[in-house]
Amino acid sequence: MSHRGHRLAGACTSMVAVGLLVTGSALSAPPHEDPDKNPGADVAVGAYLHYGSPGVERMRELSRWLGGAEVRAGHTYLPGDTWANIEGAPDSLRSWARWRRARADRLFVLNVPMLNHNEARVPDGRVAELIRTGADGAYDHHFERLARRLVALGVPDTVIVLGWEMNGSDYTHRCRPDPENWKRYWRRIVSAMRSVEGQRFLFDFAPNRGPDAIPWTRCYPGDDVVDIIGMDTYDQPPGNSFDEQVTQPYGLGQQVDFARAHDKRISYPEWGLFRNGDNPDYMRDMLAWITEHKPLYHSITDYCPHGVxxxxxxxxxARVFREFLSTRHGRARPSRFDHAD
Structure with a gap:
């Protein structure tokens, strides 16, 4: 949803324990989970700061800006220009792996393209051919190599945001040109990566919010190959108010309901400001939504115009984000969001 070529409801009147987003120690499990089986289920705060090693270095600086709050979700992207990069060639993966291994409660979130030349504006007919080729297994070896590399780096539990924003029109790995073979291709990739000994990957299905080029439910490849139902969401249409972003077809509310029906955790790999400029009301509302619905993690896109x-x-x-997530300001407040309860 966000334009990122360089890197590859009105005011909310009350909040729920927004400060608990920092550590998550007091957050209960999502409604579809058994709290006794998952005590202390929490929300990992993250931010996309840079795709390479500078992103790792900035994690500590962001934490200081947040008053010492732990930023537990490290988020980056594999470039989709060449198959070598999709296989995990960038040296920065080593830096991210060291960051992840430093603390057991951290998450490493990695967006993985499904096709090379991923931002090359490939026409639909060619996209359909590439998807069919992938669905027939021609690209399995690329993803096996990535899986082996991640396991060797000591991050076998990486969250793989595979083929993100597949319901849109920006990327070569988009779904609309051939939804049925796209789902087959997703399943091939997951099977290839799970075949690697020692892996414990979590696969995150993360469409754009809203209908976009195709309803994202038409691209869903199946419960056995998806672990998390994510969503990329920015302060922009469709949905002129936050309430509309919740209630619109294929919006935030439908994401929560779909995940509940399929017994999955949710996530927000990308979110932030966009078309409406500096909008503290949106920031309050999104933080309230995150706090109420307890995703596994969320990651604000922290560069202009999206970031804080x-x-x-x-x-x-920025003031709202910092005050609500700072350990020095966190305190319990009730939320107005109860869509899925």
Missing amino acids: WQCSQNPRS
């Missing part, structure tokens, strides 16, 4: 720390053009939203 590395982007100086959103000072009011």
